[in-house]
Structures are given as C-alpha cells and as structure tokens.
Amino acid sequence: MRKGKWIFLAVAVVSIALFAACDPYSGLYEERFQTASNSKKDIVIGVVHNESISKDFLLEGVRMAIDELNDGGGVLGRKIHPIYYDDKASPDRGERIAWKLAKNTDMIAVVGHSHSDVAVPASAIYNIAGMVFLTPWATNPGLIRKKASFTFRNVPSDQDFGSQMAQLAKRLNFGKVAVISERALYGMRLANIFSEKAQKLGIDITVRRSYFRSQRDFKVLIANMMDYEFQAVFLAGHMPKAAQLIKDARCLNVEVPFLGGDSLFSPLLSKIAGKAAEGTIVPDIFDPR
Numbered sequence: 001m002r003k004g005k006w007i008f009l010a011v012a013v014v015s016i017a018l019f020a021a022c023d024p025y026s027g028l029y030e031e032r033f034q035t036a037s038n039s040k041k042d043i044v045i046g047v048v049h050n051e052s053i054s055k056d057f058l059l060e061g062v063r064m065a066i067d068e069l070n071d072g073g074g075v076l077g078r079k080i081h082p083i084y085y086d087d088k089a090s091p092d093r094g095e096r097i098a099w100k101l102a103k104n105t106d107m108i109a110v111v112g113h114s115h116s117d118v119a120v121p122a123s124a125i126y127n128i129a130g131m132v133f134l135t136p137w138a139t140n141p142g143l144i145r146k147k148a149s150f151t152f153r154n155v156p157s158d159q160d161f162g163s164q165m166a167q168l169a170k171r172l173n174f175g176k177v178a179v180i181s182e183r184a185l186y187g188m189r190l191a192n193i194f195s196e197k198a199q200k201l202g203i204d205i206t207v208r209r210s211y212f213r214s215q216r217d218f219k220v221l222i223a224n225m226m227d228y229e230f231q232a233v234f235l236a237g238h239m240p241k242a243a244q245l246i247k248d249a250r251c252l253n254v255e256v257p258f259l260g261g262d263s264l265f266s267p268l269l270s271k272i273a274g275k276a277a278e279g280t281i282v283p284d285i286f287d288p289r
Contacts, residue, residue, distance in 0.1 A: 029130035031105035042081040043074070046101045048112030048122075050089045058136060059084070062111060083107070087118055089238070094118035095125065102129035109134070115238070116140035116158075117185040123151040139262060140185065158186070161262050161283050162193030162236075168281070169232060169259060170201045177259075178230035179208045180221070180245065182237035190236035190261045198234075206230050213241065218248040226252070234259045243272035250276035257281060 035041060049058045066080045074080060085101075087094040094113060101107055102125050109132040113119035119138035126133040127150045134152045135143070141157040169177055177198060181191035188210070195205050207228040209221050222245075233249070235242055235258050243266075246258055250273075257279045264282040273280075 028102065028105060028128075032108055032130050035106055036108045039076070039078065041106075042079045043076075043109075044081045044083065044104075044107045046085065046097075046104075046107055046110040046112070047082045048085045048087050048094070048097055048101075048110060050114045051086050058112060058114070085112075087113060087115075089115045089118060091118050091121060094122050098122035098125040102126060102131055108132065111136070113138060115186065116143065119143060123148055126150055137262075140189070155262070155285055158190045158193055158261070162190050163197045165234065165259050165261070165281075165283060166194050166197035166201060166203065169198060169203055169234070172232070172257075174203065174232040174257075176204045176206045176230045178225055178228060178233045179205055180233060180235050180237070181208070181210045182241065183210045183212050184238075186238065186261075186263070187236040191234070194234050194236065211237070211241070211245070213238070215241065216244070218245040219252060221245075222249050222252050222254060226254075230256060232257045232259055235264070236261050238263050239266045239268045240272050243269045243277065246280060247273040247276045 036043075047059070047062050062082065066082055069075060070079050085097050087097055094115075098110075098121070101110055110122075110126060111134050113122050113133075113135050114137040116138045117140075119135045120140055120143055123133050123135075123143060127148050130150065132150045132152070134154065136154055138153060139155060139158045139161060141159045143153060143157075144151060179191050179195055181187035191208070191210075195208070198205060207225050207230065209225060211218060211221055215221075233254070233256060235245065237245065242260065242264055246269075249258075258281070260280060260282045262283050264280065265284040269280065269282070270277045
C-alpha cells in the first residue's frame with residue numbers, strides 16, 4: 001500500500017512536464033511544473049469529498065495515508081499538504097471547486113469527487129490545467145478517455161459492476177428481476193448495463209422504474225410494481241436515498257433480495273435501513289495485498 005501511495009504522488013510530480021506545451025492553458029502547466037519541481041516546497045494536493053456519503057471512507061483514509069507518508073519523510077523528501085473541499089455531490093459546485101483548484105498552481109494533484117456526474121466534468125478542467133486527478137469512486141466508463149492524460153481511478157467502471165451483478169443474478173437463479181434506478185447519469189447507465197447483460201444471460205427484466213434524486217418517499221413507486229413478478233430487485237442509486245427505498249420496500253412486504261451497485265457499499269445502508277438492509281447484496285473491490 002505504501003508503494004502505491006508513493007507512486008501516485010510521484011506521478012503527480014513528474015507527469016506534469018509531459019504535456020506542458022500542448023494546450024492553450026500551458027501557462028498553468030508550466031507554473032504547476034515549476035511548483036512540482038521545487039524540492040523545497042511541500043506537495044500540495046486537493047481533497048474533494050462529499051460529506052453526506054464519504055466522510056469516513058475518503059477523509060479518514062486520506063488523512064491516514066498522508067500521516068503515514070509524512071511520518072516516513074514524505075514523498076521525494078517533501079511533506080504532503082492537503083486542502084479539503086466538499087462538493088456536496090453538486091455538478092455546479094464541483095465545477096467551481098475544480099476551476100478554483102486548477103488555477104492554484106501551488107497545487108499539483110486532486111483526490112476525490114465521488115459522483116461520476118461531478119467527476120467527469122471536473123476531470124476535463126483538471127486535464128487542461130495539467131493537474132493529476134485520482135477519483136476513488138467515480139465509475140463512469142467515459143471518465144478514462146484517450147485524451148484524459150492526467151485522469152486516474154482505482155475502482156472498476158460501471159460496465160464491470162453492472163455486468164458482474166447480472167452474472168451473479170444468473171448464478172443465484174433469479175430468472176425474473178425488477179430494476180429501479182435513480183434518474184441521474186450514474187443510476188440510468190448502471191441500470192442499462194445490468195439489464196442488457198441480464199437479458200443476454202436469459203434473465204427476464206419484468207419491470208423497470210425510476211425516481212428523482214430529490215424524492216423522499218418511495219412507497220407509491222414500489223406499490224406500482226407489485227403486480228409484476230420478480231425474484232430480486234436491482235437498485236441503481238446513490239446513498240442515502242437507496243437505503244430509504246429498501247426500507248420502504250420492506251414496509252410494503254417486498255421480501256425478495258436487493259442487488260445494488262457499488263454506491264450501496266456504505267455504512268449508511270444499515271444505519272438508515274436497519275434490519276431492512278438484510279439480504280441486500282452489494283459489490284465492492286478487494287485487494288488481498
């Protein structure tokens with residue numbers, strides 16, 4: 001793990017030079033390269049989290065990693081200095097933060113932006129400004145693009161998660177599945193990936209429903225599905241609304257298992273849904289090293 005942290009920050013220091021003359025924003029490239037090359041300065045990074053879903057996972061993990069690195073002498077003999085922001089899962093707020101960080105040429109890298117609909121436009125800003133960007137959660141397949149030379153992630157994409165969950169549904173003999181998705185980029189795309197793969201595997205998608213991110217009560221949506229037959233529900237949505245939907249479903253005596261996307265892998269699932277969360281299957285990644 002220590003080696004991986006060192007490699008990312010070393011990439012942030014070194015790779016900025018590679019594209020310094022290839023873009024109208026090369027002034028930012030050059031200034032950032034000078035900062036990255038100055039061995040007497042701390043390495044400044046931005047940490048953009050969303051406190052509603054990732055406070056424990058991202059902030060505590062980043063702080064632990066930085067403390068470990070700094071206690072060991074830093075990276076390339078330089079201390080890591082983080083500056084924290086909360087994008088509140090808002091694309092507009094995320095874009096404003098991204099421009100603010102991009103114009104700060106003392107900062108050479110950014111970790112964060114949990115939601116794909118925030119991370120994708122932010123990545124474009126960081127890329128034109130020559131800033132290394134690593135997201136721990138954004139799973140949009142389009143995030144890693146041919147010209148996005150400074151953009152990285154350390155999780156699989158929705159294509160992987162959706163396909164794997166469809167294969168799991170097949171292995172569990174769920175021949176008929178209902179699909180519910182949040183009406184946002186992440187939810188609709190993940191639901192489509194799951195549905196397409198499931199149908200290729202011979203699973204019948206008997207009903208599909210969607211909801212708005214601002215929605216608070218899901219009982220009507222669920223009640224309208226009760227006339228359909230299904231052995232499981234695939235839920236593609238963000239926390240905390242996804243947990244509330246599961247809780248409402250159990251209140252209406254929906255007893256079949258819920259399958260989710262990676263966004264359901266959160267302490268909020270059991271905190272909000274309580275016992276209703278039992279039987280929910282969520283994917284995540286595991287590195288045995």
